[in-house]
Amino acid sequence: MATQDLASHLAEQQGAEDKLYNQVALRISELIEHGTLRPGARVPSVRKLSEQEEVSIATVMQAYRVLENKGLIEARPQSGYYVRARLWQAPAEPEKSEPPLRATRVNTSELVMRFMQAARDPALVGFGAALPSPQLLPTRQLCRTMAAVGRRSPQLANRYDVAPGAHELRVQIARRAMATGCTLAPDDIIITCGCQEALYLALRAVAEPGDTIAIESPTYFGVLQIIGSLRLKACEIPTFPRHGICLDELEKRLDCCRIKACLFMLNYSNPLGSCMPDAKKARLVEILARRNIPLIEDDIYGELAFAPERPKVAKAFDRGGQVMLCSSFCKTLAPGYRVGWIVPGRLRDRVQHLKYVTSVGTATLPQLAIADFLANGGFDHHLRRLRRLYAEQLERVTHAITKYFPKGTRVTRPTGGYVLWVELPPQIDSIELFDRALEEKISVAPGPIFSPKQQFRNFIRLNCGAPWSQTIDQALLKLGQLIARMM
Numbered sequence: 001m002a003t004q005d006l007a008s009h010l011a012e013q014q015g016a017e018d019k020l021y022n023q024v025a026l027r028i029s030e031l032i033e034h035g036t037l038r039p040g041a042r043v044p045s046v047r048k049l050s051e052q053e054e055v056s057i058a059t060v061m062q063a064y065r066v067l068e069n070k071g072l073i074e075a076r077p078q079s080g081y082y083v084r085a086r087l088w089q090a091p092a093e094p095e096k097s098e099p100p101l102r103a104t105r106v107n108t109s110e111l112v113m114r115f116m117q118a119a120r121d122p123a124l125v126g127f128g129a130a131l132p133s134p135q136l137l138p139t140r141q142l143c144r145t146m147a148a149v150g151r152r153s154p155q156l157a158n159r160y161d162v163a164p165g166a167h168e169l170r171v172q173i174a175r176r177a178m179a180t181g182c183t184l185a186p187d188d189i190i191i192t193c194g195c196q197e198a199l200y201l202a203l204r205a206v207a208e209p210g211d212t213i214a215i216e217s218p219t220y221f222g223v224l225q226i227i228g229s230l231r232l233k234a235c236e237i238p239t240f241p242r243h244g245i246c247l248d249e250l251e252k253r254l255d256c257c258r259i260k261a262c263l264f265m266l267n268y269s270n271p272l273g274s275c276m277p278d279a280k281k282a283r284l285v286e287i288l289a290r291r292n293i294p295l296i297e298d299d300i301y302g303e304l305a306f307a308p309e310r311p312k313v314a315k316a317f318d319r320g321g322q323v324m325l326c327s328s329f330c331k332t333l334a335p336g337y338r339v340g341w342i343v344p345g346r347l348r349d350r351v352q353h354l355k356y357v358t359s360v361g362t363a364t365l366p367q368l369a370i371a372d373f374l375a376n377g378g379f380d381h382h383l384r385r386l387r388r389l390y391a392e393q394l395e396r397v398t399h400a401i402t403k404y405f406p407k408g409t410r411v412t413r414p415t416g417g418y419v420l421w422v423e424l425p426p427q428i429d430s431i432e433l434f435d436r437a438l439e440e441k442i443s444v445a446p447g448p449i450f451s452p453k454q455q456f457r458n459f460i461r462l463n464c465g466a467p468w469s470q471t472i473d474q475a476l477l478k479l480g481q482l483i484a485r486m487m
Helices: 002-031 046-053 059-071 107-118 141-151 165-178 194-204 223-231 247-256 278-291 346-361 363-376 378-404 430-439 472-486
Strands: 073-076 080-083 191-193 212-217 232-241 260-262 294-297 325-326 340-343 417-421 459-463
Touching: 002 046, 002 059, 046 059, 059 073, 059 378, 080 346, 107 223, 107 430, 141 363, 165 340, 165 363, 191 194, 191 346, 194 223, 194 260, 194 294, 194 325, 194 340, 194 346, 212 247, 223 232, 232 247, 247 260, 247 278, 278 294, 294 340, 363 378, 378 417, 378 472, 430 459, 430 472
Parallel strands: 212 232, 212 260, 260 294, 294 325
Antiparallel strands: 073 080, 191 340, 325 340, 417 459
């Protein structure tokens, strides 16, 4: 078998195995959710389920690991797997969003800047800005690494590292891309000042003022700020809180709106936490390829899967170079280093030029420190710990919302990342809640900043990126009391 054919065969085989264990995990999770398997009940043994589903024992074991990481089942020594006992019932989930059909201009900048100013206050309990807690990051290790790199190569400290950026870091990013389903070369990658600059460069490369960009509804407010600053229009696509955008609705809008490009966060989106299944990603890429429409993919949360393996990116299904993959290390490793990257595909030369005229290059020492950290294997160990902590934290915050927030509250069920999208009773104005919470030294992200026309008035996003504490519990209690007084 030729090398290329062998690689293709292995990729197909791996894809089939990934699909199988996820299907098995989904089937068991649905039995738990619908009450067929109740808390404390024994789930089928590995061997029995292997026979029932006609899959390998390894596939069942992988599926059970996924369910364990989600907190749905637990292993008992010499006894098997059981549905994890839960003494509380999580609230219902929000419904699919229903944004207007027509494209619109963005009108949130004033509210966003007010929110960002408040989020900078260290005295607040920070449910607002979606930042990982500093105590969860390997800051001291990175500082030692940067100092060592500076001593080893002092001439690099004050050198312009113009685009595409440090070769050492691009090599490490290309190696890690294999886990996303991509085969990349270092020269495919351009280092940026965080993911925000990567998205900015991608939009500048594909669109002109007045063009329309398709986005999720709701979407990250930083994306809306870029769209507004470039004088573009936004076309919101209805989005499911678990599986991302509705592809049928996307096709309707592609037929009736002159959409120039799409910008989606497909893995653990902000604020919904939705994750599009790989089969839907493949269909999305095919839909856009037929129309020659670029896809800008923001994968900044993709590494924070609670399952043993992270999901693929849409770029893995790209055959024509129209997917522009963007990410950074700001949510996983070092927010203050501002090191991100973009794989621009067929627009690489244009993006590299735009990077030069925008910021010349990205700071050298942070790039080299992160490259060294990745090369020495510290990142994967750090990620395993981070994923486990975030899964536990989301569970605890959801439990607190169940106890403290009024009846009628709805909460998303992310399987990665660290944000929750919370739907409050319809009479609650989240901007008023934002102001009242600040008086109690608590920050939240009000729903309207995630919409071009300031919709989602009774929604808030909660950052769950800090370890659980009595302070967090009391802050959620106060929020619940504030909401109750506003009803």
